[in-house]
Amino acid sequence: MGFSKKMKDKEWSPWSAGVLLGLTAIGSYVLVGKTIGSSGGIENIDSILLKAFDSSWANLMYFKYQMPPVVSFQILLFVGMILGALTSSLWSKDFKFRMMPDQQWTQTFGPSKLKRWTMIFIGGVIIEFSAGIAGGCTSGLAISGTMQLSPAGLIFIAGLFISGIITTKLLYGGDY
Amino acid sequence: MMTYVVPIVIGFFFAFALQKAGLGHYHKIVNQFRFKDNTVMKFMMTGISVGLVGIYTLKDLGFLQMDQVSSTYILGNLLGGLLFGVGMALAGT
Numbered sequence: 548m549g550f551s552k553k554m555k556d557k558e559w560s561p562w563s564a565g566v567l568l569g570l571t572a573i574g575s576y577v578l579v580g581k582t583i584g585s586s587g588g589i590e591n592i593d594s595i596l597l598k599a600f601d602s603s604w605a606n607l608m609y610f611k612y613q614m615p616p617v618v619s620f621q622i623l624l625f626v627g628m629i630l631g632a633l634t635s636s637l638w639s640k641d642f643k644f645r646m647m648p649d650q651q652w653t654q655t656f657g658p659s660k661l662k663r664w665t666m667i668f669i670g671g672v673i674i675e676f677s678a679g680i681a682g683g684c685t686s687g688l689a690i691s692g693t694m695q696l697s698p699a700g701l702i703f704i705a706g707l708f709i710s711g712i713i714t715t716k717l718l719y720g721g722d723y
Numbered sequence: 724m725m726t727y728v729v730p731i732v733i734g735f736f737f738a739f740a741l742q743k744a745g746l747g748h749y750h751k752i753v754n755q756f757r758f759k760d761n762t763v764m765k766f767m768m769t770g771i772s773v774g775l776v777g778i779y780t781l782k783d784l785g786f787l788q789m790d791q792v793s794s795t796y797i798l799g800n801l802l803g804g805l806l807f808g809v810g811m812a813l814a815g816t
Binding site for chain 1: 756
């Protein structure tokens with residue numbers, strides 16, 4: 548199987564994509580001395596916004612020292628992530644503007660766009676807030692943390708699966 | 724210059740892997756919680772395994788110092804994780 552054909556595949560096996568993820572994480576540790584993470588970058592952006600609008604929250608210890616208002620490593624990661632996902636999806640012709648998920652959503656929750664967008668917004672707020680509590684997100688804590696055998700990553704994965712399974716069960720009801 | 728380029732390249736491959744695993748799709752995430760599609764688990768565990776072996780090998784050979792280990796505070800990690808799962812199941816991201 549040639550390189551070009553592989554790149555045109557819409558989906559790789561999770562194993563090969565996972566190997567690429569692992570190699571990227573090693574590269575990040577060796578080249579920059581930092582671990583991959585996403586949620587921290589959002590908090591840096593928050594911090595920049597708070598400072599720009601002169602909010603009193605900008606003086607909180609958290610936004611002053613923990614998540615300072617600078618263009619951090621993780622904000623630069625975001626730039627690369629947009630380019631990476633765009634390249635991957637354009638190359639395999641998987642790129643599409645989606646207002647709604649492709650499958651499954653409409654069967655369970657109906658065709659309302661408002662419902663989907665409200666739920667993804669609330670979900671996003673919960674995700675970012677809890678990533679702040681836990682000290683990382685799926686990439687920063689679950690993947691990068693466990694990779695270094697930090698108990699934090701494993702505890703986080705356990706918590707996330709417990710509540711994820713329960714929430715999905717509640718949402719899907721009998722169709723679980 | 725390099726301080727800007729290297730993180731962007733790392734982010735590029737990170738999101739490339741995520742997109743190729745299909746994790747940009749709502750059903751991939753939610754179906755993991757329904758145990759109908761184990762892509763997320765396979766992808767995460769492969770990534771963790773490869774990274775773990777690589778990082779610890781390079782550390783033993785003296786090429787890097789492990790100074791970025793996420794700090795553990797059990798209550799915070801657990802509470803954060805429990806709340807995080809609710810958000811993930813709602814948004815499917």
